[in-house]
Amino acid sequence: MTARSKTMRAIVLVGAVAFPFSAFAADCSGTIATGGTSQALNLPATLRVVNGLRVCNLDTTEPLWLNINGTAVAATQGSVPLQAAAASYTAAGGCFDLPTGWTLLPGAASVVAATLGHKYTCWWR
16 A cells, blocks of 8 residues: 555535635635625635635525625626525525635625625635
């Protein structure tokens, strides 16, 4: 048996995205600063391949709109609605998982909701 075949890699699951144990997932969670105004997700400022991105709506009253390639606008092509959570302490509402290996433009991914303080969870790697 070779040394390589004896090596085991641990896998950590973050939502539905699997990451090698040695990798990190960076938190880009936040709240809507101004209701009805799109805001950028806290992602890297340079062009890069993102090996995982998950955005979930934690608010129990309204959808969160996400656009991975520009300005998020409610009920508009290019923006995806993430449904409201059943209860903010039990389960996330709608979630979006970016396919592994997709390239995001710097500062392009954004979210919008009608209400100030709307909470969302975001992780990227």
